[in-house]
Amino acid sequence: MIEEGRPLFLQIAESVEDSIIDGGLAEEAQAPSTNELAAFYRINPATAAKGITMLTDKGVLYKRRGIGMFVAQGARELLLAERRAAFADRYLDPLIAEARKLGLGPDDLGRLLAERAATTTEGTTP
Amino acid sequence: MTTVIEVNSLTKRYRDTLAVDDVSFTIEKDTIYGLLGRNGAGKTTVMSILTAQNFATHGEIRIFGEDPYENAKVLSCMCFVRESQKYPEDATPRHAFRIARLFYPHWDQDFADRLIDDFQLPVKKTIKKLSRGQLSAVGVIIGLASRAEITFFDEPYLGLDAVARQIFYDRLLEDYAEHPRTVILSSHLIDEVSNLLERVIVIDKGRIIMDEETDAVRDRAANIVGETSAVDAFIAGREVIHRESLGRVSSVTVLGELTADDLARLTDAGLDVAPVSLQQLIVRTTQHAAGASADATAGEPASDIDEGARR
Numbered sequence: 156m157i158e159e160g161r162p163l164f165l166q167i168a169e170s171v172e173d174s175i176i177d178g179g180l181a182e183e184a185q186a187p188s189t190n191e192l193a194a195f196y197r198i199n200p201a202t203a204a205k206g207i208t209m210l211t212d213k214g215v216l217y218k219r220r221g222i223g224m225f226v227a228q229g230a231r232e233l234l235l236a237e238r239r240a241a242f243a244d245r246y247l248d249p250l251i252a253e254a255r256k257l258g259l260g261p262d263d264l265g266r267l268l269a270e271r272a273a274t275t276t277e278g279t280t281p
Numbered sequence: 282m283t284t285v286i287e288v289n290s291l292t293k294r295y296r297d298t299l300a301v302d303d304v305s306f307t308i309e310k311d312t313i314y315g316l317l318g319r320n321g322a323g324k325t326t327v328m329s330i331l332t333a334q335n336f337a338t339h340g341e342i343r344i345f346g347e348d349p350y351e352n353a354k355v356l357s358c359m360c361f362v363r364e365s366q367k368y369p370e371d372a373t374p375r376h377a378f379r380i381a382r383l384f385y386p387h388w389d390q391d392f393a394d395r396l397i398d399d400f401q402l403p404v405k406k407t408i409k410k411l412s413r414g415q416l417s418a419v420g421v422i423i424g425l426a427s428r429a430e431i432t433f434f435d436e437p438y439l440g441l442d443a444v445a446r447q448i449f450y451d452r453l454l455e456d457y458a459e460h461p462r463t464v465i466l467s468s469h470l471i472d473e474v475s476n477l478l479e480r481v482i483v484i485d486k487g488r489i490i491m492d493e494e495t496d497a498v499r500d501r502a503a504n505i506v507g508e509t510s511a512v513d514a515f516i517a518g519r520e521v522i523h524r525e526s527l528g529r530v531s532s533v534t535v536l537g538e539l540t541a542d543d544l545a546r547l548t549d550a551g552l553d554v555a556p557v558s559l560q561q562l563i564v565r566t567t568q569h570a571a572g573a574s575a576d577a578t579a580g581e582p583a584s585d586i587d588e589g590a591r592r
Contacts, residue, residue: 158556159499159558160499160500160555161499162497162500163495163496163499189458193454193458197450197451197454197476197477198476199313199454199476199479199495200454200457201479202476202479248545252549256551
């Protein structure tokens with residue numbers, strides 16, 4: 156669940172973002188508290204708080220005084236835009252580099268991608 | 282942040298051994314610290330001086346701004362759980378808890394009872410007859426239930442199995458969340474405790490070689506693995522703290538965060554990047570420090586920390 160080598164607060168923030176993106180945490184829903192996150196991931200509460208603060212600064216979460224943290228309106232769109240912008244760097248660049256090592260060109264990649272995407276869709280929709 | 286402990290040029294000498302060598306640091310309120318280092322690095326000496334159970338040869342310490350020696354007010358704010366605490370001949374855990382309740386103003390008996398259940402500790406047996414793990418449990422329960430403003434745990438898990446250690450970590454985090462306080466945890470099991478720690482202080486040969494926020498250290502170093510010439514080209518001008526080679530493949534640990542540019546270069550060169558755990562980083566930094574200080578201990582494997590983890 157937690158990986159080595161990356162700051163924990165970033166990983167905590169990403170885990171909350173993931174639930175917002177996949178709809179598990181709807182807009183205007185209450186986000187998990189710092190202590191809940193700390194207990195669940197077995198980490199220091201101060202570290203969890205840092206992740207939450209990062210999301211508040213980004214406008215993904217907002218605070219309702221005395222109640223807790225909530226998912227902001229438009230948070231999902233904001234996160235989707237951010238993830239889409241990072242998509243090429245994070246996934247395509249390593250893919251292209253590995254393909255080049257194996258002697259696969261952009262056309263081969265395109266074909267493979269289309270084939271795989273077709274089978275995966277068949278696999279998931281009954 | 283409020284400082285609760287202030288240490289200035291602390292030195293402790295036992296005859297010809299320099300156990301603590303001109304150490305200065307501060308401890309902030311309501312923070313969980315890891316005090317890490319090899320056996321004999323000076324961790325226990327520092328903690329026993331801070332709790333007024335040992336004398337400094339030189340230097341100044343302030344706990345809540347005061348000198349802790351024979352200072353009842355300050356001492357009742359501190360709980361020191363020793364690795365090998367001695368108890369009177371015929372004492373039982375129940376006696377030990379009763380004394381702790383008298384001594385620590387924030388003692389929570391309900392919490393202590395819950396912990397006794399959690400650790401399945403026989404409270405009526407004499408402490409002499411307890412197993413090593415049960416003896417450790419007595420210390421852990423006192424450390425947690427005392428809710429002292431500053432709690433020191435010195436390798437508190439000796440003989441505790443993985444399940445009992447997890448209970449300790451979970452209860453510590455839960456109770457810390459509800460009752461924030463300062464905790465200083467000395468441990469060999471760095472990977473096990475690293476997620477609990479907000480800051481780490483690493484001691485080596487009586488000196489502090491690292492004093493930082495744990496999360497800041499986490500992406501401090503990386504392992505670069507690949508064909509030796511490509512690795513060498515990449516690491517030129519960087520600080521290398523460890524290197525290993527196998528045939529034409531090298532694995533090198535470099536300090537410094539990798540930029541997006543670096544990552545692109547690594548991918549282009551066909552090199553792999555692997556994360557370095559806090560434990561690996563500390564082992565390598567300690568080895569590196571040992572190599573740099575030319576005092577002839579070269580070749581001695583600095584693997585105590587690793588061994589501790591496997592125990």
